Amino acid sequence: MNRKKLQKLTDNLTKNCKHLFRGFDKDNDGCVNVSEWINGLSVFLRGSLEEKMKYCFEVFDLNGDGFISKEEMFHMLKNSLLKQPSEEDPDEGIKDLVEITLKKMDHDHDGKLSFADYEKAVREETLLLEAFGPCLPDPKSQMEFETQVFKDLTDFNDM
Numbered sequence: 001m002n003r004k005k006l007q008k009l010t011d012n013l014t015k016n017c018k019h020l021f022r023g024f025d026k027d028n029d030g031c032v033n034v035s036e037w038i039n040g041l042s043v044f045l046r047g048s049l050e051e052k053m054k055y056c057f058e059v060f061d062l063n064g065d066g067f068i069s070k071e072e073m074f075h076m077l078k079n080s081l082l083k084q085p086s087e088e089d090p091d092e093g094i095k096d097l098v099e100i101t102l103k104k105m106d107h108d109h110d111g112k113l114s115f116a117d118y119e120k121a122v123r124e125e126t127l128l129l130e131a132f133g134p135c136l137p138d139p140k141s142q143m144e145f146e147t148q149v150f151k152d153l154t155d156f157n158d159m
Contacts, residue, residue, distance in 0.1 A: 023059040023135060044137055045146065049122075052129060052136060057118050059135040068113040073098045073132055080133030101131060 024032045024040035032040070043051045058064075062072045077094050105113055105121035105128065122128050130136060137145070 020059075020135070022062075023055050028064070045142060049126070049129075053119055053122050054115075056129055056135050057115050060118075060132050066114065068118065068132070070098050070102070070111065073101060073113075076132035104128075105131070 020040075021032065024036050026036050026039070040055075043055045047055065057068070060068045060072065060076060062075065063069075074094055077097055078091070102111065102113075105117055107117045107120050108114070118128075121131075
């Protein structure tokens with residue numbers, strides 16, 4: 001498969017995944033090696049709920065400290081919500097959304113989300129998996145990717 005074809009396939013798979021690189025780069029060396037790429041695709045295409053929760057949590061934990069803080073929530077929500085022209089300050093609406101989210105997900109009431117908080121909330125309501133923005137491919141993109149990749153395996157002979 002040539003570079004252009006592979007690029008097109010992966011672009012379609014990851015078009016809504018804004019923080020894909022951070023989720024794939026497990027050793028934080030600034031590069032996604034073959035092993036990280038394969039593991040990332042495995043989570044994307046066939047991952048269990050547990051694997052997807054770990055992946056999404058790592059993506060949302062912007063500073064890698066093991067918690068999703070109010071500031072991290074605010075940053076992600078601000079970047080993923082559509083801006084609407086209104087008289088109200090949009091940042092105030094996002095702050096309100098962060099508070100509502102914390103009430104729903106912060107089970108130990110410490111003002112931040114640990115993986116345990118996040119996991120419990122997602123198991124209760126799976127729609128919260130991507131609560132702070134898209135980081136997994138939608139099912140349509142996933143199916144298109146698999147169809148294209150596995151349609152003609154001879155494309156991989158020239159890799």
